[in-house]
Amino acid sequence: PAKAMKGRRLRWTVKPSEMSINTVNPIRSIVDEMKLTPHPDKPMIALSIGDPTVFGNLPTDDAVLQAMKDAIDSHKYNGYAPSVGYATSRQAVANFYSCPKAPLEAEDVILTSGCSHAIDLVISVLCNAGDNILVPRPGFSLYKTLAVSMGIKVKFYDLLPEKEWEVDLKHMESLIDDRTSCLVVTNPSNPCGSVYSKEHLQKILRVASRHCVPILADEIYSDMVLPGCECPSMASLSSDVPILSCGGLAKRWLVPGWRMGWVLIHDRNDVFGPAIRQGLVKLSQRILGGCSIVQGALEGIFNNTPQSFYDNTISLLKTNAEICYSGLSIVPGLRPVRTSGAMYLMVGINMDHFPDFQNDVDFTERMVTEQSVFCLPTSAFEYPNFFRIVLTVPEEMMVEACSRIREFCEGHYQPLGLDGNDLDQ
Amino acid sequence: PAKAMKGRRLRWTVKPSEMSINTVNPIRSIVDEMKLTPHPDKPMIALSIGDPTVFGNLPTDDAVLQAMKDAIDSHKYNGYAPSVGYATSRQAVANFYSCPKAPLEAEDVILTSGCSHAIDLVISVLCNAGDNILVPRPGFSLYKTLAVSMGIKVKFYDLLPEKEWEVDLKHMESLIDDRTSCLVVTNPSNPCGSVYSKEHLQKILRVASRHCVPILADEIYSDMVLPGCECPSMASLSSDVPILSCGGLAKRWLVPGWRMGWVLIHDRNDVFGPAIRQGLVKLSQRILGGCSIVQGALEGIFNNTPQSFYDNTISLLKTNAEICYSGLSIVPGLRPVRTSGAMYLMVGINMDHFPDFQNDVDFTERMVTEQSVFCLPTSAFEYPNFFRIVLTVPEEMMVEACSRIREFCEGHYQPLGLDGNDLDQ
Ligand SMILES: Cc1ncc(COP(=O)(O)O)c(C=O)c1O
Ligand SMILES: Cc1ncc(COP(=O)(O)O)c(C=O)c1O
Numbered sequence: 001p002a003k004a005m006k007g008r009r010l011r012w013t014v015k016p017s018e019m020s021i022n023t024v025n026p027i028r029s030i031v032d033e034m035k036l037t038p039h040p041d042k043p044m045i046a047l048s049i050g051d052p053t054v055f056g057n058l059p060t061d062d063a064v065l066q067a068m069k070d071a072i073d074s075h076k077y078n079g080y081a082p083s084v085g086y087a088t089s090r091q092a093v094a095n096f097y098s099c100p101k102a103p104l105e106a107e108d109v110i111l112t113s114g115c116s117h118a119i120d121l122v123i124s125v126l127c128n129a130g131d132n133i134l135v136p137r138p139g140f141s142l143y144k145t146l147a148v149s150m151g152i153k154v155k156f157y158d159l160l161p162e163k164e165w166e167v168d169l170k171h172m173e174s175l176i177d178d179r180t181s182c183l184v185v186t187n188p189s190n191p192c193g194s195v196y197s198k199e200h201l202q203k204i205l206r207v208a209s210r211h212c213v214p215i216l217a218d219e220i221y222s223d224m225v226l227p228g229c230e231c232p233s234m235a236s237l238s239s240d241v242p243i244l245s246c247g248g249l250a251k252r253w254l255v256p257g258w259r260m261g262w263v264l265i266h267d268r269n270d271v272f273g274p275a276i277r278q279g280l281v282k283l284s285q286r287i288l289g290g291c292s293i294v295q296g297a298l299e300g301i302f303n304n305t306p307q308s309f310y311d312n313t314i315s316l317l318k319t320n321a322e323i324c325y326s327g328l329s330i331v332p333g334l335r336p337v338r339t340s341g342a343m344y345l346m347v348g349i350n351m352d353h354f355p356d357f358q359n360d361v362d363f364t365e366r367m368v369t370e371q372s373v374f375c376l377p378t379s380a381f382e383y384p385n386f387f388r389i390v391l392t393v394p395e396e397m398m399v400e401a402c403s404r405i406r407e408f409c410e411g412h413y414q415p416l417g418l419d420g421n422d423l424d425q
Numbered sequence: 426p427a428k429a430m431k432g433r434r435l436r437w438t439v440k441p442s443e444m445s446i447n448t449v450n451p452i453r454s455i456v457d458e459m460k461l462t463p464h465p466d467k468p469m470i471a472l473s474i475g476d477p478t479v480f481g482n483l484p485t486d487d488a489v490l491q492a493m494k495d496a497i498d499s500h501k502y503n504g505y506a507p508s509v510g511y512a513t514s515r516q517a518v519a520n521f522y523s524c525p526k527a528p529l530e531a532e533d534v535i536l537t538s539g540c541s542h543a544i545d546l547v548i549s550v551l552c553n554a555g556d557n558i559l560v561p562r563p564g565f566s567l568y569k570t571l572a573v574s575m576g577i578k579v580k581f582y583d584l585l586p587e588k589e590w591e592v593d594l595k596h597m598e599s600l601i602d603d604r605t606s607c608l609v610v611t612n613p614s615n616p617c618g619s620v621y622s623k624e625h626l627q628k629i630l631r632v633a634s635r636h637c638v639p640i641l642a643d644e645i646y647s648d649m650v651l652p653g654c655e656c657p658s659m660a661s662l663s664s665d666v667p668i669l670s671c672g673g674l675a676k677r678w679l680v681p682g683w684r685m686g687w688v689l690i691h692d693r694n695d696v697f698g699p700a701i702r703q704g705l706v707k708l709s710q711r712i713l714g715g716c717s718i719v720q721g722a723l724e725g726i727f728n729n730t731p732q733s734f735y736d737n738t739i740s741l742l743k744t745n746a747e748i749c750y751s752g753l754s755i756v757p758g759l760r761p762v763r764t765s766g767a768m769y770l771m772v773g774i775n776m777d778h779f780p781d782f783q784n785d786v787d788f789t790e791r792m793v794t795e796q797s798v799f800c801l802p803t804s805a806f807e808y809p810n811f812f813r814i815v816l817t818v819p820e821e822m823m824v825e826a827c828s829r830i831r832e833f834c835e836g837h838y839q840p841l842g843l844d845g846n847d848l849d850q
Binding site: 008009010011012013014015016017018019020021023024025028051052053054059060065068069072073075077078079080081113114116117120124125126127128142145146149150178181211212213214242254255256257258259260269271272275276278279280282283285286287288289290291292293294295 | 434435436437438439440441442443444445446448449450453476477478479484485490493494497498500502503504505506538539541542545549550551552553567570571574575601603606635636637638639667679680681682683684685694696697700701703704705707708710711712713714715716717718719720
């Protein structure tokens with residue numbers, strides 16, 4: 001910082017703020033540094049983007065679009081909505097997510113500009129600079145991006161691939177201290193595709209309860225689970241841990257661009273009380289929430305989207321998860337982890353078998369060069385030596401991608417015990 | 426803050442963050458404290474809300490609605506847009522606002538979730554905690570709300586009602602020090618309804634230039650000026666002061682709920698350079714920008730909105746400004762200030778003549794009780810003893826409101842030199 005000195009600045013020096021410098025998006029930082037030059041003879045297959053709309057095979061439902069047009073035609077949704085959203089729209093969200101163990105009223109819902117904004121509000125209301133939050137590793141990067149830019153520390157608790165990405169509870173608990181102001185749980189998970197059992201969620205809740213730490217439950221992928229899987233909300237499993245659940249239209253309704261999200265306030269024994277609610281309301285007044293037309297469409301979207309639409313997405317996810325898991329389990333050196341939901345599958349790379357590559361970034365970069373298949377290296381999620389596959393691509397593309405990944409691995413695989421250098425000679 | 430102590434927290438204490446506590450919306454704080462009980466025999470007339478859509482007399486244009494429906498039907502705008510907005514949408518904004526003296530390319534445009542978000546990005550990229558920004562008084566309250574919540578200081582420069590709210594340039598200049606990271610200029614102005622001449626804007630720019638302070642030009646009301654008034658953008662008048670101009674669809678297209686705003690980057694001599702641009706891009710990745718459907722509609726909105734639509738709004742503003750100014754100039758104790766644009770008119774209260782009331786809040790509160798007319802007291806804009814009138818109401822309502830305001834004032838007016846208490850006895 002410049003020396004304090006009253007008076008005229010003599011030349012132009014405009015520097016970006018520390019907050020902007022400290023706003024780091026690891027996916028961008030890593031991907032922008034990669035040399036992504038697809039093989040000229042093979043059309044590119046990007047399995048890297050968490051946007052289910054990019055391939056055109058998963059359009060949103062006509063009922064969703066119709067609800068938007070109805071909102072436009074009503075002429076009722078052009079003015080300012082209250083900063084927390086229209087009462088009727090908040091009621092629609094409350095109705096949709098309310099359940100006996102975790103009832104919701106309209107006033108428990110705050111509409112936001114995407115789930116990202118919901119996460120921003122929750123971290124902003126619960127944490128001060130110098131506090132810390134616990135976030136999963138591997139995990140969605142936005143928690144850290146937002147927290148660090150606000151001077152909030154991030155502590156990573158481990159997820160265990162051998163236990164289908166369950167939380168290492170001991171590790172998580174060991175990280176808590178008296179400046180821990182929030183425990184972030186992502187379920188179903190990006191990037192893991194894991195869905196926790198009721199029992200596992202209860203164990204997490206017991207840790208939070210023992211240490212009196214409120215939970216940010218990122219449930220943007222709620223209900224996006226494979227058949228046979230249950231996916232109770234965290235709030236429905238606890239009567240004493242106060243929870244702020246973040247969600248939105250992005251994934252389940254396949255309209256991430258519409259920027260409609262929400263915070264669901266599940267208070268318990270008045271721990272949040274009026275103060276946290278009021279804090280959220282005040283924060284919502286900074287830039288207001290999501291587009292009023294989308295707010296106006298919410299009730300129609302919830303009421304009119306046919307079950308078959310949701311089922312169709314799940315069915316594609318299931319097919320692709322199977323193609324991918326079975327296709328890659330037989331690939332030497334790879335270790336895919338079964339997925340139960342969200343729209344991702346994680347694949348471990350046994351780096352010892354791939355001496356050609358230094359790490360997951362190197363590995364996935366070369367897979368683009370040689371096979372025109374791009375998977376996100378999990379360094380982007382604070383976790384090395386895996387890559388993440390997006391499961392929303394068309395089935396044929398999934399099949400083709402798996403066979404190319406296999407070809408790539410077979411070309412570079414070295415059996416253990418042999419030194420790569422020896423073989424080269 | 427709790428004493429640092431490793432280990433278990435023994436009971437629940439969840440407190441809202443300092444940032445949320447420091448996020449203060451003065452309009453809400455003041456209005457929520459007022460006892461607003463309209464007179465039972467008179468229908469309420471709210472001249473307080475800066476939302477031009479509330480009376481239904483100023484619908485947006487059909488072309489604007491059609492552009493939205495076209496964007497929906499195209500199925501092209503449901504996925505994630507880039508965090509700064511679609512290239513085509515940025516280009517559309519650039520084309521619309523580019524002018525020879527201040528040319529814009531697509532890359533100079535960042536789309537945001539309303540103009541509020543644009544202001545948030547600009548303050549966030551230019552200022553660190555401990556810096557100060559210069560903002561107008563009376564002025565729109567959001568600048569202070571955002572700045573204070575981020576630990577940025579606010580210094581108010583005076584606007585002069587007797588000069589149709591021109592800036593007191595000496596006062597402004599005297600406030601600048603070496604921690605001044607941004608000068609905010611609102612033109613046309615909320616709450617003043619003033620539109621600065623080219624010459625006055627050039628004087629402001631010279632102050633910024635002498636002290637090397639970049640400008641946040643809040644131009645959300647640009648082009649909303651009465652016939653005969655010119656309203657050049659600040660950027661078009663300077664070749665050396667770097668300017669970030671904030672705008673959006675809210676006011677001119679009468680769709681504030683849609684939350685579509687933008688930052689226009691007018692760099693000069695590479696003062697912002699890649700660093701500020703990159704800072705804005707990084708900040709845009711926090712929650713992403715506005716709704717993709719509205720983004721997709723921008724080009725249609727700009728190209729297809731007929732001139733008659735814009736003219737119609739201006740014509741209503743002109744009529745109401747005349748009704749209001751002439752109606753209230755003859756009211757004893759009031760001093761309306763001529764308006765040239767935006768959608769507001771300020772009325773000074775000569776409090777000496779109204780001993781029944783302590784201040785503008787008291788005055789406007791009683792005007793609701795007795796006449797069911799609500800005008801915003803300008804304490805909400807850090808400025809006492811005026812009230813702000815919104816000019817977008819239907820004409821008949823404006824006439825009726827003025828006559829009620831007159832009746833109210835006549836009932837409470839006391840000629841100078843007499844002591845109100847004496848008269849009561
Ligand atoms: C776990 C998780 N949370 C939140 C988000 C952000 O959602 P939105 O696009 O609604 O901001 C994402 C997006 O990928 C996500 O994966
Ligand atoms: C001067 C000024 N700037 C910015 C805004 C915010 O605009 P938006 O609704 O697009 O966030 C307003 C809204 O009233 C305003 O008066």
